[in-house]
Amino acid sequence: MTGNHAEEKAIRGLIDDWYAALGRRDAAGLAAAYADDVAVASLAPPLWGHGRQEYINGMAGWFSTFAGPLKGEPEKLSIVAGDSVAFVNGFSHIIGKKKDGTPMDLHTRLTLCFEKRGGRWLVVAEHASVPFDMQSFKPLIALKE
Template identity: 35%
Template sequence: MEQERNIADTESVRQLLLDWATATRSGARDAILQGHDPDVLIYDVLPPLLYQGADAYRASWSGWQPQTQGEDTFEFTGLDVVAGSDVAFASGLIKCGGTLQDGRTFADLVRATFCLQKRSGEWLVTHQHISRPTGA
């Protein structure tokens, strides 16, 4: 029974993160933080690097989110999920990029780690860390 629940929880967490990536890729701002705790702690690649709470993260989007043509690239290249009964961890790489309004393209590869807690039967991201490797 425990193993069956962990398989279901693992798949629930995986789907939540895939939905997050889809919302991010398509620019569905209302859905991006849907699976996040309101008090989520987020480390991201752009200043100020640390966001304390979903509202702080949401408020920063217009300052750094580039205007692009069409759908952006934002997809996991490997997503590992480990879920217990009330805590889960996930990590992977994310390919991101797109085409700017002037036709120039950009692409990047970032690392992502997520910590989740199950609250009232629902998984929520409570910690998210996105980082970009520097140097070679």
């Protein structure tokens, strides 16, 4: 560990802001600390999406499939920060109800990559995923660890 606690705390604050924006279904708010050229790997294709605006559009579309509020929290985050480069690994837990009534209780593994640009920490890559079962070839969205 680098032990750069002030920077780790700043990054933890940005992550808490992200989950607060999720609760409000505020797609632009999610991207408040995202670089314009952020690369995003999510549960849906493509392998990597590119850019802050594409991310906002994708998340706004996803939010529109839910009835009512979403609730989420990060779990077991490991935050490693240097002076200008940092990353976070852990779990993301998101709960909601789809418009068709289907409940969603999703655990993903989450990696966030940060660069400090102009004195400000920005997310330059977000990688969220689930593994899949090698026999049934189904994605495993209900695993907890």
